[in-house]
Every structure is written in structure tokens, then in C-alpha cells.
Amino acid sequence: MFQHIPVELTAILIRDVTGAEVSTGWVASLLPEAADLVEDSLHLIRALLVLGHVLHADETTTRIGATRRWPHVACTDFLTLLHLAPRSRAGADLGGVLPHYRGLLVHDSLSLYAGYTHCTHQLCGAHLIRELTAAEEDFPDQKWHQQIRWALAGLNTRVIA
Template identity: 90%
Template structure:
């Protein structure tokens, strides 16, 4: 069974300073930490370096440097980018075709995961993969490269879909284990952002770091069926909860 890890990042504030909040999580464990929005910042969590499973993330370039693992780009992000491209270029069809292909493959993968079918059929694969690659080819022809390094948003999206097709479609190879989206990572960040909006920002990095350590502990415990009250009670009574399973890398 392959191991799947989700990585994501968002902004937070320490006093008047904007800081970056990183998460690395699985269905069983969550780790939140403060660090710059960089490869070194992601490394600071001490989870991603040398990780050898499947890493699910958005297309942020810092994740591309992790060569010990394989990658799955978040399909929800790609769908949103394709929808934005449709709004910018309503008379073109390539974005609709690629989006249809990705959504169709995800629907098939979900059927496999739920046990409705044993595998994505060759006919379904051929139909959707042909549409995916054809849509990219058409889009690239309608958005040729401009002189210089800076390219249009549409061109950058199309080149990413073409050059990283293996990472876009990783979920098709292993639909039982590899998800189409990075929802696990986004769910881990959402309560933290919500609480900060309600309670206000932290006043020191030390306070924020301690608070994120507690949040990581509580979210990990929640994934194993413990309530926040029970997890905190165990921590204060000398019976600290620890994950009951070993996590392979």
C-alpha cells in the first residue's frame, strides 16, 4: 500500500508581520508549523525531506524539488484554473475539454474507491485521456509562446498540464490510494485560519509555535476518534496520547 502525504500553505500574522503557515498531513496525522514560503521553510517541518511516497499539493514550485517522492497535483486547483481560463476565453473550447476529462477520470476513480467497479476500464481511460491531451494540444496552438521568459496565464497553465501530465494524472494509476484533490491539507488549515479571524493574530512567534503544536496534537487525535477534551485531559494527567500506528515514509 502506497503512503500519501498532503502538503499545503497559507498566510497568517504575528503582530503586524505576515508569516507563512505550512501543513503536512495524512488521514491519521497533522503537523502545522511556521516558516518562510520557500523550500527551506517547507523543510523546517522535517517531514518532506527524503519523503518517498506520493506527495499531494498545489502547483507551488517549491514542492517540485522533492525528488525522492512522486507527485499528485491538486485537481481542484486545476479545475479552478480551467474555469478561470474559460471566463477569459469564452469562445475557446480547450479549457472545457480538459476540465471534462479530469472530472470524468475523477468520477471513475471515485467509483473504484467506493467499490462500485474494480478498475477504470480501458475504454474510459482512452476516452478521457485522449480528450485531455487533445485539449492541451489545441490550447497550446491557440496560445503560442511569447518572446522572452514571461508567458500568459493560459500558456503557463497549458504547459504545466503538458509537462507535468504524470503528476496531474497520478490518481488514475492508483485510484484506491491517491486522491484527486488536496482536500486533506486544506481541511487541516481551514480551522486554524477561522480561529485566527475570530481571536485575532498572535503577538509572538513563540506563542504561535506553541499554539500550532497544540493544534497539530488535537487534529491528529481527532483523526483517531478522540475529542479535544479527552486529548487535552490525557496530556495534563500524564497519559499523553500518541498515534497507535507507525507511519511509513
């Protein structure tokens, strides 16, 4: 998630681009104003994500200082909304998209997504491939995991063509 630049790096970037030495405190003091400036855009992005036919949702872990945090994502091919929250259904709800979504939700089958009963669910293909790769490591003498991967690749080729 390289688009999230820490306050320290933001101060360095400002110095490198403008030559102005700014403190991390000054950069941090601008965050509430910046949040206010993008609030309308975030409302629009949330609304467009809720109205979409296919939505991908995921979460990952990161560290902010010494604290472990979870960025949650809701995205389409053209829109992405990220927010930090606990790794829970309540945390995912804080993004303001999933509780209202009614289309096809693509995710990694983490249990928190099962609570969204007003949408259709699909396992993310990338996560499925990871699970099949793990199965291949666990069951190296079996062929079913390779066969499923070949079948999925064939389906993707048919859909793209």
C-alpha cells in the same frame, strides 16, 4: 484554520468556560510547557506522514499581528502537521516531513516543491480546477478548459465507483 486560537481568544475561552479571568501573558507562558507535552506526539505524526503512500503539502499566508506568516501543512486523510515558516523550501523543510518523504506528493506546483526529488509529484486537483477556472475567464470563447473539467469529473466518478 480555525483550530489555531490566538492567545487573546484563548483567554476569553477560559473565562467563558471556567469563569476564571486569566491574562494573555499567563496563557502565553503556558505555550512552552504545552509544546513539551505534545513533542512525542509530533515525532510520531511526522514519522507516520513520512511513511505514508500519498501526502498532500500546501502553504498559505496569514497575519500574526502585523506580520505576514506562512503556515505549511503536510497531511493525509487522517493526520495533519502544521508549522509556521518562511514560504521557501527551507521553510517547508522545517516541518521535518518533506525532506524524508518518498511517496506521492500532491501539491500546487509551487516551485519550492520541485526540489523534493525523492518522491513522485502530482498536481492537486483543487488547484488544477482553479487554474482551469482562471483559464475559462481568460479564454471565454474556448471550450478546452470545460472539457478538461468534465474529463476530471468523469475520472473521479470512475475511481470512486
